[in-house]
Amino acid sequence: MAAWVVWFIIAGILFIAEMLSITFYMLWLGIGAVVGGLIALFAPEALFLQVVAGAVVSLTLTFFTKRISKNFREAKGFTDTVDKLEGRKGIITKAITNEENGIVKVDGDTWTAISDVPISIGEKVIVIKRNSTVLYVKKESE
Structure with missing residues (x-):
């Protein structure tokens, strides 16, 4: 080659x-x-x-x-919109399991999602924190 x-x-x-x-x-x-x-x-x-x-x-x-x-x-006044994800609500579009990360949609954008507990498709979640391109989420009802 x-x-x-x-x-x-x-x-x-x-x-x-x-x-x-x-x-x-x-x-x-x-x-x-x-x-x-x-x-x-x-x-x-x-x-x-x-x-x-x-x-x-x-x-x-x-x-x-x-x-x-x-x-x-x-610079004064600079804000990165990605840093404002904590506390935002989203919907799970691919289930989060113990073996596999899921996908969450937040404000129209899709992100890889991780949670301590399994979360099904369609459930509402809240973003706890962001690490690079991965969001840590919890069920909204928790």
Whole structure:
């Protein structure tokens, strides 16, 4: 398999991981992998250059966007709507069992849901806390 194909597969995996984590860190690594893949496409024998260029791009994006993101989040009046999920009500669209996470719909958005007790489809729940893309919920009646 050609090196550029491997780089693009790695980039795709990192982009998918980014969609699951919403941290933006995997995005920068994915972009670095794309750069490595582009270099591999045009200079397949330059493995060292591929790795170095991918690493430099990833580290540069990570370094500069962390500072920008931090400044943006600390700006007066900034509120992240995802942080306001605690206490919101939702409806279970896929049952939560002891063996499997469920899915909850809150304000029109679907989230992976975890609970200490099994919860059936259609039951109303309240969001206790959020951890990345997973909501911890409890039955509304509790």
